[in-house]
Amino acid sequence: MRALPISPRNDRRAIGNRIRAARQASQMTIEQLSAATKLSKGFISRVERDQTSPSVSTLVQICDVLHIAVGDLFHEPDSYYVSSKEAPSINLGGENVDERLLSPRSERRIQVISTVVHAGEAGSGGDELYTVNSELEVLHVLAGTVRFNLNGAMWELTTGDSLTFSGREPHTWKVIDPSTETRLIWVLSPAPWSTGF
Incomplete structure (x- = not known):
C-alpha cells in the first residue's frame, strides 16, 4: 500500500x-x-x-x-453551547418556578441557572431560608421584581438589578408582583452540583 x-x-x-x-x-x-x-x-x-x-x-x-x-x-479553548429551549429542567425546591440549567452538567467551576415565574404565579424560593454549597452566588433580575431575604436583611430587586452574596448564607426570595412574568439568572461558583439532578 x-x-x-x-x-x-x-x-x-x-x-x-x-x-x-x-x-x-x-x-x-x-x-x-x-x-x-x-x-x-x-x-x-x-x-x-x-x-x-x-x-x-x-x-x-x-x-x-x-x-x-x-x-x-494553538490550544483550542473549551466551549459548550446550551440552548435555552433544550436546557435541562431542574428542581431546586422553589415554588411555582420553571428552573433550567444553562451551564453544562459537568462544569465544576461555575453553574448558571435560569428561573422563570410565569405571570399569575406567586413564585418563590420557598418559605424557609436555605443555603447552597457555593462560595459565591449572584442573582440577576432579567424581568420582574423580587424580595430577597439574606438571613433577615431584605432587598427589593427589580429588572436589571444584581445581588452578590455567599451561597452558604441562609436566604430565600419571592416575587412581589405575580401579575407579570419574572425571569432570574443565578450564577454559582464553584458549582455545588456537577452531576445529574
Whole structure:
C-alpha cells in the first residue's frame, strides 16, 4: 500500500490576539517586547495582527520572554453551547418556578441557572431560608421584581438589578408582583452540583 501525502490545513491558525493578550497581561509594551527579543516593533505588531507568520524559533523567543508555552497559542479553548429551549429542567425546591440549567452538567467551576415565574404565579424560593454549597452566588433580575431575604436583611430587586452574596448564607426570595412574568439568572461558583439532578 502506498502512503498518501497529508494535505496541509487550509485555515491558518490566528495566534496574534493570544500573543497580544499575553504581552498585555505581562504589562509589556511592544517596545519592551521588541527590546527583549531583538525583533523590530513593526514585525511584532504585524505578528499580533496576524499579518505575518513568525518562524518557530522566533515564536519560541517571543513565548520565552512572555513566559508562556508555545502550545498555549494553538490550544483550542473549551466551549459548550446550551440552548435555552433544550436546557435541562431542574428542581431546586422553589415554588411555582420553571428552573433550567444553562451551564453544562459537568462544569465544576461555575453553574448558571435560569428561573422563570410565569405571570399569575406567586413564585418563590420557598418559605424557609436555605443555603447552597457555593462560595459565591449572584442573582440577576432579567424581568420582574423580587424580595430577597439574606438571613433577615431584605432587598427589593427589580429588572436589571444584581445581588452578590455567599451561597452558604441562609436566604430565600419571592416575587412581589405575580401579575407579570419574572425571569432570574443565578450564577454559582464553584458549582455545588456537577452531576445529574
